[in-house]
Amino acid sequence: MAGVPDKIQTWQMVQPTTFDRETKEKTPGKIEKAELPVPDLKPGEALVEVAGCGVCHTDLGYFYDGVRTVSKPPLTLGHEISGTVVAGDEQWVGKEVIIPAVMPCRQCILCKTGRGNRCLNQKMPGNSLGPYGGFSSHIPVPSVDLCEVKNRGDIPLEHLAVVADAATTPYQAAKRADFQPGDNVVVIGVTGGVGQYMGQTAKALGANTVVGIARNPVKLERALKYGADFVINSTDKDARAVSQEFKTICKENGLPSFGWKIFEITGAKAGQEIALSLLSFVGKLIVVGFGLAKAEYMFGKLMAFDADILGTWGCLPEYYPIVLDMVVKGKINIDAFVQTRPMSTIVKTFAEAHKESPDKRIVLTPDF
Numbered sequence: 001m002a003g004v005p006d007k008i009q010t011w012q013m014v015q016p017t018t019f020d021r022e023t024k025e026k027t028p029g030k031i032e033k034a035e036l037p038v039p040d041l042k043p044g045e046a047l048v049e050v051a052g053c054g055v056c057h058t059d060l061g062y063f064y065d066g067v068r069t070v071s072k073p074p075l076t077l078g079h080e081i082s083g084t085v086v087a088g089d090e091q092w093v094g095k096e097v098i099i100p101a102v103m104p105c106r107q108c109i110l111c112k113t114g115r116g117n118r119c120l121n122q123k124m125p126g127n128s129l130g131p132y133g134g135f136s137s138h139i140p141v142p143s144v145d146l147c148e149v150k151n152r153g154d155i156p157l158e159h160l161a162v163v164a165d166a167a168t169t170p171y172q173a174a175k176r177a178d179f180q181p182g183d184n185v186v187v188i189g190v191t192g193g194v195g196q197y198m199g200q201t202a203k204a205l206g207a208n209t210v211v212g213i214a215r216n217p218v219k220l221e222r223a224l225k226y227g228a229d230f231v232i233n234s235t236d237k238d239a240r241a242v243s244q245e246f247k248t249i250c251k252e253n254g255l256p257s258f259g260w261k262i263f264e265i266t267g268a269k270a271g272q273e274i275a276l277s278l279l280s281f282v283g284k285l286i287v288v289g290f291g292l293a294k295a296e297y298m299f300g301k302l303m304a305f306d307a308d309i310l311g312t313w314g315c316l317p318e319y320y321p322i323v324l325d326m327v328v329k330g331k332i333n334i335d336a337f338v339q340t341r342p343m344s345t346i347v348k349t350f351a352e353a354h355k356e357s358p359d360k361r362i363v364l365t366p367d368f
Contacts, residue, residue, distance in 0.1 A: 004047065004087045008036040009368035010136035011346045012074045017064045029063050031347050033368075034074070036131060039140050046088035046143040048099060052158025052340065052363040053134030054080030056165055057193060057267075058290070059126065060354045065292075070128035077126040078134025080363075082149070082161040089143035096149040096157055098324065099125060099134075101165040102314035103145040117172055117314045134161075135346055137366050147320035152328055159338045160327070161363050162197075167332060168315035168323045169288065170198040170263075174205055175319070176312040177261045177286045181206030184255060186246070188275050189265030189289060190228055191219035193361050196337050198263050198288070199227030201323075204331040209255055213242060213274060219359070226333055234270070239277040246278055258282055267291025284308045336360075342367040 010033070017029035041047060059077045061067035069075060079101040085092040103123040104116035111119050125141070126133030132140060149160060185202040189195040190212030196219075199210050212228035214220055220231040230249050234242050250257050258281035264271055267289030276297050279285045283305065302309065315323075326332045341349055343364040353362060 005038060005138060008038055008132075008136055008138045009366070010034050010036055010076045010133070011343060012076050012131070013063055014074045016062060016066070016073060019066065031063070031350070036076075036136075038138070041088040041140060044089060044143055045140055046085045046092050046097075046146065047138055047140050048081070048083040048097060048146075049086045049138050050081060050134060050136055050366055051083045051096075052081075052156075052161040052365045053078040053136075053343075054161045054164070054166060055349060055353055055362045055364060056080055058165075060350060061290070062127070063350060064354050069126075070124075071130055075126070075131045076133030076136050078136070078364075079124055079126045080161045080164045080166065081125060081134035081139065082157050082159075082164065083139075084157075085143075085146070086138070088140070092143050092146060092148075095146075096152070098147040098149060098160055098164045098320060099139070099141050100145045100147065100315070100317040100320055101125070101168075103142055103317065106144070117312075117316045122314075135343060135364060137368050145317040147317065147324060149324065150328075155328065155335065156340075158340055158363050158365050159334055160324070162193075162334055162338055162361050163320065163324055163327060165314075166193050166361060167197045167201075167327065167334060168320055169194050169312075170201040171319050171323050172315035173198065173263055173286050173288045173312045174201055176310055177263075177284050179205055179207075179261065182208045184209045184211075184260050186211045186213065186260055186262040186275075186278055187228070187265060188213045188263065188271045189268075190214050190223045190231070191216050192265055192289075192357060193337075194288060195263075195265040196223065196226065197332060197334075198265060199223060200332045201227075201326075202263075203227040204326050209253075211246065211249060213271075222336070226336065234274065239270075239273040242274050243277040260284075261286065263288050265289045267293070269293035269295055279305065279307050279309070281305045282307060284310065287311045338363055340365050344368075
């Protein structure tokens with residue numbers, strides 16, 4: 001653990017990519033190395049030395065796709081963060097931690113009624129925490145939300161950065177779905193950054209059957225080793241074809257055609273259409289992935305099916321220790337799905353990840 005720095009070294013999004021609808025001209029975004037002052041820490045705040053920060057689809061949305069951040073640029077992106085507390089709240093100094101991606105105010109009616117994951121006053125690194133984000137040497141955060149890392153064994157601390165969103169979002173989604181042991185589950189986008197943990201989380205919580213749907217055949221084979229019992233390759237198939245294949249799996253394996261809990265992770269129109277086609281009697285569709293696509297659905301089916309469509313967002317900080325415990329005990333494997341790169345490769349890494357989803361979640365480690 002190093003001491004308190006004079007400055008915070010960071011990679012800032014100076015400006016996001018912009019598109020002029022009239023001229024059809026696209027102006028590339030800019031990410032540049034910068035320095036930020038180390039703020040005076042208030043009571044209840046901590047300065048965390050960053051071990052690693054995961055590159056999330058959300059970061060790419062902010063930089064490439066016109067998704068707006070609460071704090072205006074320039075700001076540092078990155079919200080999947082692990083590290084070590086080096087200053088601030090004395091009870092935390094020296095401890096390894098994970099910083100929750102969503103930090104609620106704990107005072108509003110949403111927080112007081114168990115919906116703090118969608119607190120309207122929440123703070124999110126790389127979005128609404130002023131200029132501060134995870135693609136930095138250090139970050140100041142509220143200490144009340146920190147998740148202490150204990151007994152991590154040989155799991156690198158930087159790998160645990162993915163717990164701070166990719167591995168915890170599925171747990172919140174399961175809670176939102178009122179998941180129960182013995183439930184049957186469909187994960188659409190099972191090979192993606194969040195989907196690969198959704199399948200594992202469902203199994204760790206006692207799912208009877210997990211059916212994974214995605215397009216990458218190599219990753220689908222991998223999913224069968226990590227949570228999925230059956231997989232469907234949706235390449236070049238419309239929703240109806242996927243639905244028929246799903247029904248065949250159910251029929252051939254004595255599985256019910258009703259009551260499935262469907263987790264749509266992709267946020268893409270094709271994934272949404274598949275999810276809606278699979279929703280049946282007393283089933284639940286949980287929308288986990290964000291996207292700008294629109295999909296049509298006849299609302300009357302919800303009445304006829306007595307079914308539910310629910311959204312979910314982030315994860316309450318109090319659930320982080322539960323997920324971390326599942327990781328360190330091997331119930332959820334993260335090492336098979338993580339790769340690390342120096343943080344100085346951020347521009348190249350963003351471009352590659354935006355062009356094509358990487359085989360493994362990329363965690364950037366500071367090398368200032």
